[in-house]
Amino acid sequence: MSTMDDHAQQQGEAAGMAAEIRERLGSRPLVIVGLMGAGKSTVGKKIASLLGLPFFDADNEIEAVSRMSIPELFEAYGETEFRDLERRVIQRMLEDGPMVLATGGGAYMNAQTREAIAALGVSVWLKADLDLLMERVSRRQNRPLLRNANPRDVMKKLMAERYPIYALADLAVTSRDEKKEVIAQEVLDALSGYLGLCETDTSGQAVTGNIPS
Numbered sequence: 001m002s003t004m005d006d007h008a009q010q011q012g013e014a015a016g017m018a019a020e021i022r023e024r025l026g027s028r029p030l031v032i033v034g035l036m037g038a039g040k041s042t043v044g045k046k047i048a049s050l051l052g053l054p055f056f057d058a059d060n061e062i063e064a065v066s067r068m069s070i071p072e073l074f075e076a077y078g079e080t081e082f083r084d085l086e087r088r089v090i091q092r093m094l095e096d097g098p099m100v101l102a103t104g105g106g107a108y109m110n111a112q113t114r115e116a117i118a119a120l121g122v123s124v125w126l127k128a129d130l131d132l133l134m135e136r137v138s139r140r141q142n143r144p145l146l147r148n149a150n151p152r153d154v155m156k157k158l159m160a161e162r163y164p165i166y167a168l169a170d171l172a173v174t175s176r177d178e179k180k181e182v183i184a185q186e187v188l189d190a191l192s193g194y195l196g197l198c199e200t201d202t203s204g205q206a207v208t209g210n211i212p213s
């Protein structure tokens with residue numbers, strides 16, 4: 001077979017796999033959780049385009065409904081009020097049907113938000129190590145929790161507090177120094193295994209991205 005035929009076949013298989021995943025997800029959004037800088041927005045957008053689903057970012061949605069930025073919300077109302085607004089916005093988005101939804105880093109720590117995600121969606125934790133997170137968050141100054149003399153220590157503390165909770169998500173995929181396309185494909189492989197579309201190994205990881213015919 002020619003390279004062009006190979007390419008067309010791969011494209012066809014990818015489209016078929018996306019359609020199967022969409023069908024098995026039904027109305028459940030794919031919800032991405034994890035720390036600031038893990039790649040939830042970047043990888044989430046890529047996953048959405050591979051699946052042919054809309055992408056939404058809960059932080060952006062909160063900013064749109066409140067007409068304030070996240071740092072302004074923290075400043076004006078404090079973290080507790082912010083979490084409550086975040087919970088309400090995410091609850092509404094979860095009821096909006098199929099989509100890829102990137103949540104804010106702290107959203108999954110709220111028990112009610114977590115329960116709503118478990119009831120209405122399929123969750124995936126994008127897990128990353130400290131060095132990668134610090135390198136990636138250093139590019140922007142829009143994270144109120146890291147506006148601190150020692151953001152690395154804050155991030156370390158957040159990892160200790162949050163990783164056992166993020167681990168409750170349906171799936172975990174390691175976000176590494178790899179192209180977003182590679183991480184997005186690994187999420188799709190893990191999701192295929194979770195949805196029963198391909199074989200998984202004893203730890204629940206997909207052993208192949210192929211859907212049995």
Ligand SMILES: Nc1ncnc2c1ncn2[C@@H]1O[C@H](COP(=O)(O)OP(=O)(O)OP(=O)(O)O)[C@@H](O)[C@H]1O
Pocket residue numbers: 034035036037038039040041042043059102103104105136137139143176177178179180181183
């Ligand atoms: N696979 C990747 N390769 C290279 N850069 C990446 C990759 N994934 C994310 N980035 C970059 O890392 C930074 C953080 O990524 P992103 O904004 O997607 O993280 P996030 O998890 O959504 O963070 P937050 O919780 O703060 O919204 C961005 O500058 C993004 O461009």
Ligand SMILES: O=C(O)C1=C[C@@H](O)[C@@H](O)[C@H](O)C1
Pocket residue numbers: 035036059070103104105106107142143144145
């Ligand atoms: O990790 C967190 O608690 C946060 C992450 C961001 O996405 C924002 O939701 C906000 O800065 C809080």
Ligand SMILES: [Mg+2]
Pocket residue numbers: 040041042057059102
């Ligand atoms: Mg983001």
